[in-house]
Amino acid sequence: MKTVLRQLGRFKRDALLCIGLCTLEVAMDILLPFITALIIDRGLEAGDLSAVYRYGAVMVGLAFLGLVFGAAAGRYAASASAGLAANLREAIYANIQTFSFSNIDKFSVPGLVTRMTTDITNVQNAFMMVIRIAVRSPLTLVFSYVMCLLISPTLSLTFLIAVVFLVVVLGSIMAVTLRIFTQVFRRYDDLNASVQENVSAIREVKAFVREDHENEKFSRAAKVLRDLSVKAEGLLAFNNPAMMTAVYFCIIMVSWLGSRFIVGGSMTSGELTSLFSYVMSLLMSLMMLSMVVVMISMSAASVRRISEVLNERADLRQPDEAVTEVADGSIDFDHVTFSYKHGSGKNALADIDLHIRSGETIGIIGGTGSGKSSLVNLICRLYDVNEGAVKVGGVDVRRYDTEVLRNQVAVVLQKNTLFSGTILDNLRWGDPDATEEACVEACRAACADEFIDRFPDGYHTRIERGGANVSGGQKQRLCIARALLKHPKVLILDDSTSAVDTATDARIQTAFTQKIPGTTTLIIAQRISSVEHADRILVLDGGRIDGFDTHENLLKSNAIYREIHDSQVKGGGDFDQPA
Known part of the structure; x- marks a missing residue:
């Protein structure tokens, strides 16, 4: 009382x-x-x-x-x-x-x-x-x-x-x-x-x-x-x-x-x-x-x-002397173990030892429940690890001011959310001070301009609650554009191009290298074509690292990756790509 x-x-x-x-x-x-x-x-x-x-x-x-x-x-x-x-x-x-x-x-x-x-x-x-x-x-x-x-x-x-x-x-x-x-x-x-x-x-x-x-x-x-x-x-x-x-x-x-x-x-x-x-x-x-x-x-x-x-007090506490600047986009997982329920014995990730250089493009692939989303959730500190440490820019994420860290880590999910308001209002979630020209440029990079220009009100078109009046692919591209406006040091794409065709997916990947060249990009995907041009590809299985190498080397040395590749390419290709 x-x-x-x-x-x-x-x-x-x-x-x-x-x-x-x-x-x-x-x-x-x-x-x-x-x-x-x-x-x-x-x-x-x-x-x-x-x-x-x-x-x-x-x-x-x-x-x-x-x-x-x-x-x-x-x-x-x-x-x-x-x-x-x-x-x-x-x-x-x-x-x-x-x-x-x-x-x-x-x-x-x-x-x-x-x-x-x-x-x-x-x-x-x-x-x-x-x-x-x-x-x-x-x-x-x-x-x-x-x-x-x-x-x-x-x-x-x-x-x-x-x-x-x-x-x-x-x-x-x-x-x-x-x-x-x-x-x-x-x-x-x-x-x-x-x-x-x-x-x-x-x-x-x-x-x-x-x-x-x-x-x-x-x-x-x-x-x-x-x-x-x-x-x-x-x-x-x-x-x-x-x-x-x-x-x-x-x-x-x-x-x-x-x-x-x-x-x-x-x-x-x-x-x-x-x-x-x-x-x-x-x-x-x-x-x-x-x-x-x-x-x-x-x-x-x-x-x-x-x-x-x-x-109730948040499980994730701000440190007493928080770090307020992210030096670069390098990411290190030092023998990380993580479970959603502490003490349950069911680990979503187990002994993850992973080191990513700033500016690299990393593909992440694996079956359902392999721990892909759990891995990237730890980077922006949506959860804390049970054991080990996750570092961004060489600093443990638990030492950062949470807002500073999340402002430098942009996440685009497969199931994206748009809010009621105009397209410009939604884009400016990435940067409240972004000009209309900057928003147009970000949409062009995300291949969203092609459908926005067809709307009678263009960038002033009103989006209904939850993005009910746009398709899944359009929603994904708007969310990618919104993330690009943040100019982050780390960009995470969690199966965020699953609803677009492979040609558009390729154009979006090319735009990343041009618009945010120094940004570390992590791409979670189900399609080999979305990650095969990455600098390195991480293969997860049961919450553990099964392989981490280039596309060519994984085809030679990793059975899981080769099986996924063969089922997609030899089995008839992606849904919009001939075998």
Whole structure:
């Protein structure tokens, strides 16, 4: 809770003002039954009409002040709760930006989305109730009980019995529902995951006619969520019967005992009337507190989930004295071992000893699961090694300022991402200050100009979210152009030309040598034609180096490389290249 409340920031003033105004509102409300008793006893029963007018005017004034204080308290409560929610979302989002891939894997993307939406909304609603109702109701309860004690200490004991009864019942309900709501929010994660997976892969779902299967999967997740919610709400439904039991008990006791006291002369009619008002105020405050209990039960699980994200610290830490300059594009792997789950015994890479000179073009080839992507992920420090060291420019990547390192290592993936905005907006992710001429030149080098020029708006054509309005090959070429604008010391192409034909692929490779001649280029590919002209080619198998030499030498000495080459060339060539 402390972690969440620390995010109030400048809205702490609004929360305190709300609490103060609620206190004044309660004071006005508590005085009204007291004035009512004076009107009855000193005005009506005494036959003094001037006293009725005088106390009536005071009553109207108190009611007006209560209205003003209540309206102001509501405004400040809305401002404080909405401000807390906004600050929480900003804090979570900012912290997520520092996460490594392993941190994100720990929570999952749907889990993080649920925390930033459903969980924060629950906390916002609960906080508004806490600073208003959870302040107003206890004060009303205490002040009403004090007034009851002043009027009749004997009758006040009946209210104490009702309060103890409700505290026991509501406390028991809250203890059970808290555990259920913790499960409910975990099921929200599963539901969001089902939706995200279905929507992101909707083309595959339709292509394989799996709509019914996906509907059933979603229905199962929704049913589990519904069953848990019904279970929790079923328990919370006991709040109202318990509340009404206490209300009727108090009304019966006050009516029975109060009438006896009036007959006996120890209580006036005005005091009994005000006592009824205080009883109803007291019990209504308990009813409102029961609503707060429900909200707290729901939000307690949300608070814990939000705190987990806020307290999470990135696995990849900035060094104390970070290196802020990358000397060159040389890359060294010194006996590197790496696994995605430390201590699992399943290594993605094992004893990688590899040395690449600055400016070299290196091809990387191997079967699925051989460790190609894992290898290049370590260069820009998306993960840290388990053993050994990865060096760029002769310096361990763990000693660099992360932003400096990643600004000098450009990565183009097979599954590229474009963002909503114009083509120029997307290109300038590589260099925010790039001129339009520089963007055009980069697109020409990436062979992207040929399709951009056909768009009616050219480089000002709007790209839809995720690049939905361009093809896979067009998307790849735009991402290559975006990487070229960084002028990096290391360029990593992770199967990034898989969706273009071999002729275009060859032109792109030629452009690299012309536009960024001093850049170290690593090309991960499935096609031999994409890497055969590289200075050296790395063959990976099962996370280990199986060969590292030129194309010609590997054909003579490496069985895996020769097998891949023969299956592609002798088997009929690449998809767009004759055998």
